[in-house]
Amino acid sequence: MRRENQTVPTGFVFIGFSYFPKLQAVLFVLFLLMHVVTLVGNILIMFVIRLNQQLHMPMYFFLSALSFSEICYTFSIIPKMLSGLVLGTRTISFLGCAAQMHFSFMFGFTHSFLLTVMGYDRYVAICQPLRYSTMMTSRACTQLVAASWAGGGLLGLLVTSAVFQLPFCQSHHIDHFFCHVPPILQLACAGGEVVGTVVGIFCITALLGCFLFILLSYAFILGWILQMPSAKGRHKAFSTCASHITVVVVHYGCASVIYLKHQSPRAAGASVLIDVSYTVFTPFLSPIIFSLRNKDLKNCSPEDKHVLLFCCFEKLTSLRNLDVDLKR
Numbered sequence: 085m086r087r088e089n090q091t092v093p094t095g096f097v098f099i100g101f102s103y104f105p106k107l108q109a110v111l112f113v114l115f116l117l118m119h120v121v122t123l124v125g126n127i128l129i130m131f132v133i134r135l136n137q138q139l140h141m142p143m144y145f146f147l148s149a150l151s152f153s154e155i156c157y158t159f160s161i162i163p164k165m166l167s168g169l170v171l172g173t174r175t176i177s178f179l180g181c182a183a184q185m186h187f188s189f190m191f192g193f194t195h196s197f198l199l200t201v202m203g204y205d206r207y208v209a210i211c212q213p214l215r216y217s218t219m220m221t222s223r224a225c226t227q228l229v230a231a232s233w234a235g236g237g238l239l240g241l242l243v244t245s246a247v248f249q250l251p252f253c254q255s256h257h258i259d260h261f262f263c264h265v266p267p268i269l270q271l272a273c274a275g276g277e278v279v280g281t282v283v284g285i286f287c288i289t290a291l292l293g294c295f296l297f298i299l300l301s302y303a304f305i306l307g308w309i310l311q312m313p314s315a316k317g318r319h320k321a322f323s324t325c326a327s328h329i330t331v332v333v334v335h336y337g338c339a340s341v342i343y344l345k346h347q348s349p350r351a352a353g354a355s356v357l358i359d360v361s362y363t364v365f366t367p368f369l370s371p372i373i374f375s376l377r378n379k380d381l382k383n384c385s386p387e388d389k390h391v392l393l394f395c396c397f398e399k400l401t402s403l404r405n406l407d408v409d410l411k412r
Contacts, residue, residue, distance in 0.1 A: 098174040100261035112169040125371025126151035157191035181263040186244040194236030203298040
């Protein structure tokens with residue numbers, strides 16, 4: 085009987101934020117401010133790295149690519165979400181939904197791959213410093229970034245193709261704020277559980293593989309640092325990894341909650357809030373973490389016109405500077 089009611093939908097309707105009707109204006113302002121900070125922070129990071137000759141090195145080349153992928157990821161989800169909150173336009177076409185799912189997974193996977201590449205870069209820089217210049221050449225760095233983007237695009241295409249080849253029933257209301265896999269699969273007439281299991285295993289395997297590679301890189305780094313005789317050398321080595329480690333913890337911490345949480349129809353509202361942490365809050369934190377914990381980016385000279393705007397951003401987002409100003 086269910087197969088008889090299957091149809092090819094022309095579009096979908098998001099109902100994720102309908103659980104919070106009285107908070108939609110507040111959520112719009114909050115998410116808009118966080119989105120603006122995310123965009124400005126990442127654009128300024130790319131701007132400073134591009135114009136400051138001292139930052140033309142592999143570590144900052146990868147950081148620039150990471151910032152660009154962060155911008156693309158937020159643009160694939162947040163503008164549509166904001167328009168739904170303020171204008172009430174919560175509909176999306178079938179092809180638009182497929183495109184949103186593809187790009188969100190593409191940029192999400194690319195982000196994970198770039199974090200893995202950055203971990204490998206830190207391993208080579210600390211554990212094999214004499215070979216660093218020959219291993220991390222401009223060509224090698226470009227190939228690593230290109231492979232990250234190609235891998236993200238391929239995996240995003242595989243996930244999207246697996247989901248949207250399913251037959252859908254007459255209900256086209258997505259119990260979420262963007263085209264995420266679990267709520268889309270709930271609309272499938274058949275095969276949703278199988279595809280959901282396969283996609284879940286696929287995503288967890290990819291993320292876990294990246295995370296284990298990063299852990300392995302830092303295991304070697306830690307062993308190498310502990311052998312350093314100089315405390316100053318150990319501190320300097322740790323400081324070059326601090327921002328990357330923090331972003332990795334935040335990124336994979338939120339991702340693990342997304343993919344390992346129990347999917348329950350009764351807890352749909354809570355599921356929406358959990359997913360917001362990954363789609364809005366994590367990208368918001370990333371440029372702040374890199375700007376506050378990276379000495380090369382923090383040591384901005386006001387005389388340098390290329391980095392003056394970044395200095396302002398860093399000082400606005402620095403809780404330490406705010407605390408000092410308040411005490412004064």
